[in-house]
Amino acid sequence: MLKALLSAAVLLVTSGAVIAAEMQSFDAVKVRGELTQGALLIGETAPGNQVALDGKALDVDSQGRFVLGFGRDAKLQHQLTVTRVNGDVISNTLTLTPREYRIERVDGVPQRTVTPDPKQVARARKEAGWVWQARQQVLPREDFLTPIVAPAKGRISGYYGSQRVLNGDPKRPHYGQDIAAPEGSTVVAPWSGEVTFANDDLFYSGGTIIIAHGHGVNTTYLHLSEVSVKVGQTVEQGQPIGKVGATGRATGPHLDWRVNWGQVRLDPALLPKLYP
Known part of the structure; x- marks a missing residue:
């Protein structure tokens, strides 16, 4: 486990060294x-x-x-x-420099696990529409100009871009970074911003928060056991916004957090390279 929130200079490194921004x-x-x-x-x-x-x-x-x-x-x-x-x-x-991503192939998975129930799919699609709408908001803020802090303490357990192939069927890539941490651990806002979405029970992601930081940049926090903020609320960098959980379709307690530019899904591990 990490002993403290990582500084912007070393935050979220998955491999190799983070270089100074130029x-x-x-x-x-x-x-x-x-x-x-x-x-x-x-x-x-x-x-x-x-x-x-x-x-x-x-x-x-x-x-x-x-x-x-x-x-x-x-x-x-x-x-x-x-x-x-x-x-x-x-x-x-x-x-751009091309990247290679972790691909995991798993065979022999029960088909009910690979193919969700149609009712569950319908619910998830409806909820995805809510999330899509929240990410459409472009606010007159520029919080991302401030060096970022880590949203939680813990071991990096999941990586942006990784993908599973279940019984030969490629599943949706992972678009976030997972931080393994005990249930109930504090989650903080890595930048200041305005909450544009807060829901404690989405099918896939359970407790979910989206914060807008300006110019279409937003961050998302999934599988929370507690959602401590409301839509329209302004939060400051480092302010507690919720707690780590295993809600939704999570198999264990962790924070899955994501960064978007509008609907473009970005890698949280690259954010430190924005800052000198």
Whole structure:
């Protein structure tokens, strides 16, 4: 077990060393973070410039800051376009480093475990709609500019991008990071933010909280035994928000926590690389 909340410099490392954040310069724009699948990046351009990723406009603040992110299986080349105040358009190619993920193949699993009951599927789909809606919210905040702290103490027991193949049937990849901890252990907000979803009984994830941090960046906390916050509540970094549990479809007590940029699922283990 970890003896304390990890600092931003070493937080959430699954393998290898976390390097200090460095700005990478392109024409008319800079980005900070690792150019790889699953990464969240913070960008900067001159105030007043417009920025688009693969043709989709990004939210640029008055100081020229913006964020962007790439999913687990994102293509390896992307166009980051900057339109200056004078109308000049500059296009940059971002090339991502591909990643390999843990794949576990398990045969001989009872079919009822592989294929859920139709009623359970219907319930889960309805609840997924609630979560999708919560992640659509873009709030005028920039909490992610503050170096992150760990949401719980514990051993890393599950990794972003890993996947199980049950009886030859590939299941949905794991989009979070699992922290094994005793039931009832405190879960805190890794950044400040506003609670956009709180429910103590979802089918798959049990006690669930979503916190928005601005520019579409949000974090999610699953399998909680206690939900201590309400929708609309503002929380401060390090504030307790719930307790570790084994609710939903969890097989043992742990915190499964996730990071999204809108609907793009990102790797929590890469977040420390955002900060110098």
